[in-house]
Amino acid sequence: MEDVKPWGPPWREDRRSGRFQRRGLAHPGVAVVAGFIQVMGGDDVAWRPMTPALYAMLLAGPVALVFRKRAPVTVLVIAAAASIAFGTNAAPRWTFAVAPAIALFNLARMGRPRAAAVVAGLAFAAYFGACWGLGDTITLPAVGRPGWREGVLLAIAIAMIIFLGGAAKVRSEHLADMMKVRAERARAKEEQELRQASEERLRMARELHDVLGHHLSLINVQAGVGLHLMEKQPEQAREALTAIKSASAEALREVRTVLDVMRAKDEPAPRRPALGLSRLEELTADAGLPITTEVTGAERPLPPEVDRAAYRIVQEALTNVRKHAGAGATASICVDYLPTALHLAIRNDGPAAETDASAGEGTGIAGMRERAQILGGSVEAGPVDGGFLVSVLLPTPDDGSPA
Structure with a gap:
């Protein structure tokens, strides 16, 4: 029943x-x-x-x-x-x-x-x-x-009662369907919020990894240089210590920015720090190794997601160079603006190894691939001509609208 x-x-x-x-x-x-x-x-x-x-x-x-x-x-x-x-x-x-x-x-x-x-x-x-x-x-x-009049009225009354009962049945089913739809929408909204929260935590973890990994690697290199030159070339050692101070201050600033975004729960959708290829010169200047940069194609504004991902991928690639290429390594960065995509080529002349590829999401080359795949792009990395090459392709609209 x-x-x-x-x-x-x-x-x-x-x-x-x-x-x-x-x-x-x-x-x-x-x-x-x-x-x-x-x-x-x-x-x-x-x-x-x-x-x-x-x-x-x-x-x-x-x-x-x-x-x-x-x-x-x-x-x-x-x-x-x-x-x-x-x-x-x-x-x-x-x-x-x-x-x-x-x-x-x-x-x-x-x-x-x-x-x-x-x-x-x-x-x-x-x-x-x-x-x-x-x-x-x-x-x-x-x-x-x-009499027959009473019979007709009674028959009409019976038909009306049955009709009203059926209409009430339809109405109750309609209300039940509406409640079911509302419950499903509420459940879907809750699942979406949980998924967004999970993605946000993953994004923040990746941001912290990128910030700390890059700057700590730079600090480590400069500290080694400073220790090596402390007695024989104190002026160059001073420059290394100054670079360490600058890198640590920048790391703290970016970490504070990320943490401030994480704390802003009651504000609109959190936005990442304004990072992009416009800061590429600053990134290479702080890298702690000789880097040449080349830009080809018609340079144009990029969608924020693509611009940010490109910056982080270059940053991670340079971090890997410092970790694995050894002292005296040099690197080159080629940024090619294609009609519907952005191509990046980060190359170094040292024997870099894909040490971090299996370290998990958000680290090393695996993290680069994940960033690119989220945007529908790809990352190819491997030894080439005595060095190591990271080739990145990121699809992007040519009008610079958000991806």
Whole structure:
């Protein structure tokens, strides 16, 4: 049997879903009202003095309404039979048919309009058959027998009740579908927020890795130079220490920027520090090794995502050069603006190894590949002519709109 939510405000729904529904019963309020109407109206329409048997006929239907959710067909049969029994002793009025009408509506509302129509049709035939076929047996006064007008009105009323019950069924299903859609949307939104939070944490971790990895590598190289030159060439050692101070200050500044973004939970969507190829000269100047830079093609504004990814990839490639190429290594950077893409080539003349390729997401060459793949690009890296080459292709619209 299908469970249909009762109509009414939500603060009443909680009470309705209490002990009555736990026992499979309907709220008794409807039954009480129906019983009151039928009993009060019975005195006005009865052709004979009211007896306990007649009162029982009037109350049988309302009492059965309490079980209308558990056995809707049986309740309709009982209510209709009791009203027919009383109707043979009364004038045709609506007051003794309240319980059957409610039971009929309930059955149609529960998605069983055919069963409702069959039971109502049989009850209709039984009532008119009893009033006319058994009129002499039950001593029904002739004036109390319903005519064809009453029959037409009763048939219309039955059809309307079944129709309204079916409409209520459709409405409840529509509301249930709406609630389901809302729940699915809320669940999808929650999943999206969780996914975005996870992606944001990964992005921040990658940012911290890039910032700290680059600057700590530079500090390490300059510290080694300073120690080596401390006694023989103090001026160059001083320059190395100055470079260490500058690199550490820059690292702290960028870390603070990333942390400030992470703390800004109540602000609009966080944005990365303004990094891009416009800062390439600054990046190469702080790299701690000789670097040549070449730009070809029609230089143009890049989408922020592509510009930032290109900067980080170059930064990571230079960090790898410092880590693995050894002292005295040199590097070259070629930036080629293609019509629909950006090509980067970072090459060094030292024996760089792909040591970090398996270190996990966000590190080494694996991190470069991940950045490029997110934007639909690719990264190729490997030994070439006694050195090491990192070749990057990043698709980009030629109008500089965000990717």
